[in-house]
Structures are given as structure tokens and as C-alpha cells.
Amino acid sequence: MAQNPWLVSITTLKRSPGVRRQEQRSGRVGELAVAGSVVPADAVVLADATLDSVHGGIEVTADLTAPWRGECRRCLDPLSGELHTRVRELYRPHDRDKTEEDEETYPLSGEVLDLQPLVRDALLLELPLAPLCSDACRGLCPTCGADLNAGTCDCATAPADPRWAALDALKERPSK
Numbered sequence: 001m002a003q004n005p006w007l008v009s010i011t012t013l014k015r016s017p018g019v020r021r022q023e024q025r026s027g028r029v030g031e032l033a034v035a036g037s038v039v040p041a042d043a044v045v046l047a048d049a050t051l052d053s054v055h056g057g058i059e060v061t062a063d064l065t066a067p068w069r070g071e072c073r074r075c076l077d078p079l080s081g082e083l084h085t086r087v088r089e090l091y092r093p094h095d096r097d098k099t100e101e102d103e104e105t106y107p108l109s110g111e112v113l114d115l116q117p118l119v120r121d122a123l124l125l126e127l128p129l130a131p132l133c134s135d136a137c138r139g140l141c142p143t144c145g146a147d148l149n150a151g152t153c154d155c156a157t158a159p160a161d162p163r164w165a166a167l168d169a170l171k172e173r174p175s176k
């Protein structure tokens with residue numbers, strides 16, 4: 001069985017405040033989904049992490065890269081891209097009774113630190129909630145569902161956008 005790529009041994013690190021370690025890890029973190037996009041379960045996530053042994057815990061700074069997929073919120077075309085984000089979080093031993101401080105940090109116990117919850121949380125925050133294929137996307141006709149990026153449909157009954165009417169008036173003005 002493959003080793004969990006997100007576990008980092010911290011045996012020496014936690015006994016040596018001030019010491020820094022670099023770790024490059026990659027692997028899967030399970031599916032991450034928000035309303036408009038998803039990091040698929042089989043996606044490979046890259047993490048370039050720095051672990052600093054600090055008083056009371058270990059501070060982790062990580063640059064994360066992961067592919068995402070989704071669909072345009074207007075025309076529903078499939079979209080894909082890459083997430084890039086940087087996080088800095090503290091891992092510290094948690095009390096048996098959760099304190100407020102514990103909720104702002106990741107738990108540390110034993111000789112290994114698990115990067116996966118940090119990676120998952122950071123990528124979830126970075127996923128686009130309502131992606132667009134382009135700012136100029138015209139979307140689908142609300143009546144017949146035609147993709148208006150591909151051309152107009154026959155549903156001429158929809159009231160015209162007043163901004164277009166103003167433009168039309170300009171165009172119809174005879175030029176000298």
C-alpha cells in the first residue's frame with residue numbers, strides 16, 4: 001500500500017525550536033466541491049511546504065497547486081483551470097476539551113503532522129463559486145435554451161436590454 005503522502009515525521013523538528021524544514025509532497029486529498037467547481041477525487045495536488053518549529057507548535061507555510069473543473073455559470077460550458085494558493089497555519093497540541101484557540105489551529109499529536117486537512121481547507125476556499133468562461137459570455141436563452149454565444153435564436157419576444165436600445169439609437173443616427 002502506498003504511504004500517505006501528507007504525513008510528515010516531526011520527531012526531530014518538535015524538539016528543536018527555531019529549526020526549519022522544507023517538504024515537497026504530492027498526492028490526492030479526496031474530492032473537494034463547492035457550488036460551481038470541484039477538485040476531482042483523482043486530481044494530484046502539489047504542496048511545497050515549509051515547517052518551522054516554533055514555541056508551542058509547528059508553523060506550516062505551504063504553496064499549493066491543484067487542478068479544478070466546473071462549468072460556466074451562464075452558458076454551462078465545461079471549464080477547467082489550476083488553483084494556486086499560499087497558506088500559513090499553526091499546528092499545536094489540542095486540549096482534551098476544545099478551546100477557542102484550538103479551533104484556529106490544526107491538531108498536533110505524536111510524531112507525525114498531517115498536512116491533508118490544511119491542504120483541503122485552503123483549496124476549498126480557493127475554488128471558484130461561480131466561474132465564467134468569459135466576462136462577455138452571453139449565456140443561454142432563458143426561453144429556448146440556445147447558446148447565445150453561438151448566435152441568436154428566434155425568441156425575439158424578450159424585451160431588449162435598455163442599454164442595447166440606447167446603443168441601437170446611436171447606430172441609427174445618420175452619420176455625416
Ligand SMILES: [Zn+2]
Pocket residue numbers: 072073074075076077132133134137138139
Ligand atoms: Zn459561458
Ligand SMILES: [Zn+2]
Pocket residue numbers: 141142143144145146153154155
Ligand atoms: Zn431562444
